[in-house]
Amino acid sequence: MNRLLAALASRLVIVVPYLWLLVFFLVPFVIVFKISLSFTALAMPPYTPVFDLQQGLSGLMAALGELTVENYLWLFQDQLYVNAYLSSLWIAAVSTVLALLVGYPLAYGMARAPESVRPVLLMLVILPFWTSFLIRVYAWIGILKPEGLLNQFLFFLGAIDEPLIILNTNTAIYIGIVYSYLPFMVLPIYATLERMDHSLVEAAQDLGCPPVTAFWKVTFPLSMPGVVAGSMLVFIPAVGEFVIPDLLGGSRTLMIGKTLWQEFFSNRDWPVASAVAVILLVILIVPIMLFQRAQARAQEKGL
Amino acid sequence: MAGHWGRFNVVSLVFGFAFLYLPIVLLVIYSFNESQLVTVWAGFSTRWYVALFSNQGLLDAAWVTVRVAFLSATTATVLGTLAALALTRYTRFRGRVLFSGMVFAPLVMPEVITGLSLLLLFVAMNLDRGFMTVTIAHITFSMCFVAVVVQSRLITFDRSLEEAALDLGATPVRAFFQVTLPVIMPAVLAGWMLAFTLSLDDLVIASFTSGPGATTLPMKIYSQVRLGVTPEINAVSTILIAVVSVGVIVASLVTKRAEVQRRRDEQMAARG
Numbered sequence: 001m002n003r004l005l006a007a008l009a010s011r012l013v014i015v016v017p018y019l020w021l022l023v024f025f026l027v028p029f030v031i032v033f034k035i036s037l038s039f040t041a042l043a044m045p046p047y048t049p050v051f052d053l054q055q056g057l058s059g060l061m062a063a064l065g066e067l068t069v070e071n072y073l074w075l076f077q078d079q080l081y082v083n084a085y086l087s088s089l090w091i092a093a094v095s096t097v098l099a100l101l102v103g104y105p106l107a108y109g110m111a112r113a114p115e116s117v118r119p120v121l122l123m124l125v126i127l128p129f130w131t132s133f134l135i136r137v138y139a140w141i142g143i144l145k146p147e148g149l150l151n152q153f154l155f156f157l158g159a160i161d162e163p164l165i166i167l168n169t170n171t172a173i174y175i176g177i178v179y180s181y182l183p184f185m186v187l188p189i190y191a192t193l194e195r196m197d198h199s200l201v202e203a204a205q206d207l208g209c210p211p212v213t214a215f216w217k218v219t220f221p222l223s224m225p226g227v228v229a230g231s232m233l234v235f236i237p238a239v240g241e242f243v244i245p246d247l248l249g250g251s252r253t254l255m256i257g258k259t260l261w262q263e264f265f266s267n268r269d270w271p272v273a274s275a276v277a278v279i280l281l282v283i284l285i286v287p288i289m290l291f292q293r294a295q296a297r298a299q300e301k302g303l
Numbered sequence: 304m305a306g307h308w309g310r311f312n313v314v315s316l317v318f319g320f321a322f323l324y325l326p327i328v329l330l331v332i333y334s335f336n337e338s339q340l341v342t343v344w345a346g347f348s349t350r351w352y353v354a355l356f357s358n359q360g361l362l363d364a365a366w367v368t369v370r371v372a373f374l375s376a377t378t379a380t381v382l383g384t385l386a387a388l389a390l391t392r393y394t395r396f397r398g399r400v401l402f403s404g405m406v407f408a409p410l411v412m413p414e415v416i417t418g419l420s421l422l423l424l425f426v427a428m429n430l431d432r433g434f435m436t437v438t439i440a441h442i443t444f445s446m447c448f449v450a451v452v453v454q455s456r457l458i459t460f461d462r463s464l465e466e467a468a469l470d471l472g473a474t475p476v477r478a479f480f481q482v483t484l485p486v487i488m489p490a491v492l493a494g495w496m497l498a499f500t501l502s503l504d505d506l507v508i509a510s511f512t513s514g515p516g517a518t519t520l521p522m523k524i525y526s527q528v529r530l531g532v533t534p535e536i537n538a539v540s541t542i543l544i545a546v547v548s549v550g551v552i553v554a555s556l557v558t559k560r561a562e563v564q565r566r567r568d569e570q571m572a573a574r575g
Contacts, residue, residue: 014396017386020561021405026445028420031427106319108326109312116324123555128323130551134521135540139326142532149329240413242507277416292407
């Protein structure tokens with residue numbers, strides 16, 4: 001009896017979360033894919049064909065016959081969507097590089113700080129991540145707008161005569177993404193730098209290597225896993241970002257997350273919104289696989 | 304790594320932390336601004352906090368949010384801990400690759416995709432959108448974060464402790480609850496807190512999966528922010544920041560104390 005119970009328990013450990021993720025993570029993607037192949041209709045739910053299991057196989061075949069790739073053709077024909085994808089990738093890439101430029105020195109400084117203060121520094125990096133994302137983006141509106149705090153400060157210094165227009169431009173989006181995702185960049189890099197054997201750098205320097213060269217030849221290559229993980233953690237969500245371009249970007253800012261949102265909430269075009277999501281996913285599959293491989297490798301090492 | 308302060312390191316730390324904290328600090332300061340204009344300082348005042356507590360819509364949204372967060376974090380912690388156990392204990396089972404893929408993918412999945420796909424599922428299932436659907440959506444993505452946090456603790460867990468309990472006649476279920484769970488408890492609690500704040504914070508997924516009568520606080524804040532910066536939003540934000548910061552700091556102190564206690568116990572046990 002006990003053994004039976006134990007066997008059952010070990011099954012449940014796997015089956016329960018597995019089923020949950022199947023139903024609420026995988027099946028939804030299948031539905032998105034299916035709807036992306038449907039015609040737009042003015043019904044609720046606004047799409048056809050409606051898939052009906054009760055009609056059996058013939059119903060299935062009939063439904064399949066009604067599927068259409070029209071939504072995808074539409075996406076590729078309309079320059080708006082193509083531009084939105086390209087500009088999302090570009091904005092995410094620029095932001096990732098900027099986040100690396102800000103995050104790496106910070107992670108490096110943390111890893112080189114005295115051991116006793118490292119936990120405090122770590123805490124300080126993590127803390128903003130816990131506070132609301134929306135609020136942190138919102139905080140920048142008051143700083144960046146034409147009569148905002150940054151311009152007031154620059155006027156006070158006498159550095160400018162005209163207010164800088166930053167809000168509602170791509171610069172504001174870069175700032176927003178770097179700011180919001182910085183902890184994701186800093187933490188993996190810090191983890192690799194902190195574990196690094198510093199005697200390697202000392203050895204290089206003993207052999208006559210100048211500190212800067214030692215950094216590029218020893219430290220940086222060794223921190224590469226952290227850099228890759230951090231960059232993926234910034235790049236992937238940034239491509240599909242909605243809140244930042246919506247609040248900080250201008251009306252002319254094209255980002256695919258925003259386009260999908262508008263397609264869904266304003267135009268109520270579910271099939272096109274689904275097709276947008278499917279293509280976004282296809283674009284992100286390569287970086288997601290890279291990230292997963294890095295995760296799996298880190299796990300094997302027991303890190 | 305050797306620890307010492309270099310000039311470059313200090314500069315990058317100061318610059319980095321200033322960048323991280325200055326916007327939040329400014330936001331908090333200006334929540335105490337007397338003026339209606341957010342960026343013009345007109346003296347200290349708590350009037351916006353007073354105004355907040357008579358804003359019924361905001362209070363209702365806050366109550367919905369807290370309930371969703373509590374329910375989803377608790378369920379996500381159970382499911383996430385199970386998923387972490389499955390991934391660390393059972394290295395071979397059918398569909399393990401798919402399973403680990405489904406655990407890690409939501410961590411980086413753009414929220415618009417998760418939100419849209421869940422909404423379409425709920426529509427296909429004919430579920431009325433509202434409190435339950437938001438909660439299910441939050442459970443789904445936050446359980447993956449819990450799984451990662453708990454898994455990192457389980458990997459370093461000394462399994463001989465559990466084996467000893469089994470040798471002494473404990474059932475696996477009992478061994479888990481009496482030996483393993485107490486050891487991984489800090490990670491489980493950290494996972495719960497992470498799930499709770501993720502739920503508290505979420506705008507995009509909630510917007511897709513929520514329905515009438517289940518407006519969450521981020522949705523409410525977002526609709527007001529779109530109309531412009533107001534001191535009242537600064538005040539709500541300050542309260543949220545304060546609650547979360549205090550929670551995180553207290554939790555980290557508690558886990559730190561528990562960790563110290565555990566090490567002391569282990570040393571005592573080792574000495575016999």
